[in-house]
Amino acid sequence: MTLPWLLSWQTWPHPVVCPTCWQTFERITPATACISCGRQLTRRQMCSDCQRWPSQPRFYNQALFCYNAAMHDYFQRYKFQGDYRLRAVFAAAMQQRLATLAADCVVAIPVTPATMQYRGFNQVTGWLGTGLNDPVGLQTIAQTKARPQSQKTRAERLTTSQPFSLSSTFTVTNQRVVIVDDIYTTGRTIRHAADLLLESGAKSVIGLTLAR
Amino acid sequence: MQAEELYGRQLCLTPAEAREMPATTVKLPSMQVTKTLIQCCRCGSDLNRQLAQLPAAQFYCYQCLTLGRVSTLTSLYHIPEPNKFKADTTLTWTGQLTAAQATCAAELQQHFSKREQHLLWAVTGAGKTEMLFPGIAWALAQGWRVALASPRVDVCLELYPRLQAAFAHLPIALLHGHNPAPYQYCQLTICTTHQLLRFRAAFDVLIIDEVDAFPFAANPRLAYAVKQARKPESALLYLTATPSQALLKQVRHRTLSISYLPLRFHQHLLPPIRVSLQPRWWAQFQQGHLPTKLRRWLQQYVTVHQRFLIFVPRITQLAVVQQVIATAFPTLKGLTVHAADAQRLEKVQAMRTQQVQYLVTTTILERGVTFPGIDVIVLGADDAVFSTAALVQIAGRAGRSAQRPTGLVRMVVSHYTRPLKAAQRQIKQVNRKGRRLRAKMSTLSATTEV
Structure with a gap:
């Protein structure tokens, strides 16, 4: 709290989550995170998982929080139980980080129409704004997901084929694009999206995920 | 599907x-x-x-x-309930009801047959479950669908084996949030009150056990669930040892009939609450000291191997209290239990099978559990979490076996509170009625013997 802030007569921002619960989420410190996927390490270097990926100098990912038990519970309730109110927990954190990335273009990972039909919202755009899939930008090729990524093993996830296409009216030529997703696990999904954008002429792609 | x-x-x-x-x-x-x-x-x-x-x-x-x-x-x-049942509903329970219990049981059955709302107010340890058996057996024989719901999952888990034993040939559905088994269409259902939200006009007889317990009492959605889950023409029975003011008001206004049993199944009175004023009990625990009086009581328990429960108001106090006791009496074996404890059911089971001599617990064990022949100590009974009903229920954990029908109920407080006084008064009142009933019954049996 500062004097200029006091004199600005803004309303006191009420915390969405109580301090005790907020402490159960572990923030990742960028100074000691993996340079490629944003995972929390002891010093800034490339983690063993990223060394197994073919090198892609025009893409890297940033993550805000470690995927721990608290984050697991959060996604269980927000995404799978469908408690849309919980978007407020991380909306501010995501929007703040997104603002610092100074992107020319922001793309959210879409959900399939079938998921939209029963979940009723896109968990990523829930944090950023409307809660709907972006009208232009990335699109899912499949109408439904046969099996969600979260139920597959690492090997199965890595062999997944490109699930996205770009809408025809969408151009990213020579732009700095930020792709936003919820969780970076193996990196398969977000790297598919990044490949697609780079192929269509993007200058560089930064991934931003809530959890790693 | x-x-x-x-x-x-x-x-x-x-x-x-x-x-x-x-x-x-x-x-x-x-x-x-x-x-x-x-x-x-x-x-x-x-x-x-x-x-x-x-x-x-x-x-x-x-x-x-x-x-x-x-x-x-x-x-x-x-799909509207078709009452398509063909299971064997014979009552295989062979126990005997006492005269007072039998009277209540007959009243319950009558209210079931008339499809009415009814309240059974029976003191803790009166044998409420056994009193239900004749009524449930009658309703099942009519081809009716019956449910027994409770706000507490522990209560459901304790009821299930008892009912399964009483109706040995009848498949019984047990529904609660932690049960992974798929749903089964059964004539008799035991479930938590939350599960009732999944039913619509299903039950001819709906019994709500521990109706005054959290979360049922404070949750209007669950009252709505009860209304939805029973058929428009059906019997509804509330069971409790500590009815709320709202229920008693309905009784006074004659919108709810009542059966009252002030005597335990073994015909002994409820143990009264003994209050011990120790204003600094928590400060002493925090400094790692066991309050002198408590030390004396526990010493006694160690020598006679008496099992007991210790209640504390807050989860954070559990570990502190147990630590101090464990240091003072290294031979005394005990555990701590609270609602969010992953091993909650195992720990309660360890107390049941006498692997440990005591449990330190919060109000989750205030009702629905029976450890025969225990004593009870409540630390900080003046805390706001202990309502009158909670204190009466906690006191009711003691003296529940016929072998040891009395027990000691001690409450450590820094000062008297209204709920505590009210709990003492309620126990006294119930005991007065119980004594009267006992006198009446003894004269009755005396006259029949002559």
Whole structure:
């Protein structure tokens, strides 16, 4: 709290989550995170998982929080139980980080129409704004997901084929694009999206995920 | 989906999930949305428009989420209860009811047959479950669907084996949030009150055990669930040892009939609450000292191997209290239990099988559990978490076996509080009535013997 802030007569921002619960989420410190996927390490270097990926100098990912038990519970309730109110927990954190990335273009990972039909919202755009899939930008090729990524093993996830296409009216030529997703696990999904954008002429792609 | 799964139920499904439904299925709207009101049709909550909002002008219910989300994207699917049962409903229980219990049991059965609302107020340890058996057996024989619901999962888990033993040939469904087994269509259902939200006009007899317990008492959705789950023409029975003022008011206004049993099954009175004023008990524990009086009591328990429960108001106090006791009496074996404890059921089981001599616990063990022949100590009984009902229930944990029908109930407080005084008064009052009943019964049996 500062004097200029006091004199600005803004309303006191009420915390969405109580301090005790907020402490159960572990923030990742960028100074000691993996340079490629944003995972929390002891010093800034490339983690063993990223060394197994073919090198892609025009893409890297940033993550805000470690995927721990608290984050697991959060996604269980927000995404799978469908408690849309919980978007407020991380909306501010995501929007703040997104603002610092100074992107020319922001793309959210879409959900399939079938998921939209029963979940009723896109968990990523829930944090950023409307809660709907972006009208232009990335699109899912499949109408439904046969099996969600979260139920597959690492090997199965890595062999997944490109699930996205770009809408025809969408151009990213020579732009700095930020792709936003919820969780970076193996990196398969977000790297598919990044490949697609780079192929269509993007200058560089930064991934931003809530959890790693 | 099998038709049986929907008999008397209301399941919330998306159009995609509901593609192959039996022909008799009724599709009901899951939410009522008007300009001024958004209401969930499963739990009946009035919802805040802003909180219930989904994108694209859709809405969801944030009150009954844990049972699967109800939203404007889904509908409720239901098949009216056909009462298609052919299981063997014979009562295989061979125990004997006391004269007072038998009177109550007969009253219950009568109210079942007239499909009325009724309250059974019986003191802790009066044998409420056994009194239900004749009534339930009668209702099952009529081909009626019967449910026994309780707000506490521990209570359900304790009821299930007892009822399964009493109706050995009847399949019984046990429904609660931690049960992974799939739903089964059974004539007799034991469930938590939350599970009732999944039923619609299903039960001819609905029994709510521990009706004054959390969360049922404080949750209007669960009262709505009870209304929805029973048939329009059906019997509803409330069971409790500590009825709330609201229930007693209904009794006074003659909108609810009542059966009253002030005597335990072994004909002994309730142990009275002994209060011990120790203003600094918690400060002493924090410094690692065991209060002198408590040390004396525990010393006694160590020498005679008496088992006991210690209640504390807060979860954070559990470890401290147990640590101090363990240091003072290294030979005394005990555990701590609270609601969020992952090993809660195992620990309670360890106390039942006498592997440990004591448990330090919060109010979760205040009701529905029986450890025969224990003593009870409540630390900080003046805390606001201990309501009158909670204190009476806790006192009722002692002296529940015929071998040791008395027990000591001690409460350590820094000062007297209204709920504590009221609890003492209530026990005294019940005991006065119990004594009168006992005198009447002894003269009765004396005259019949002559």
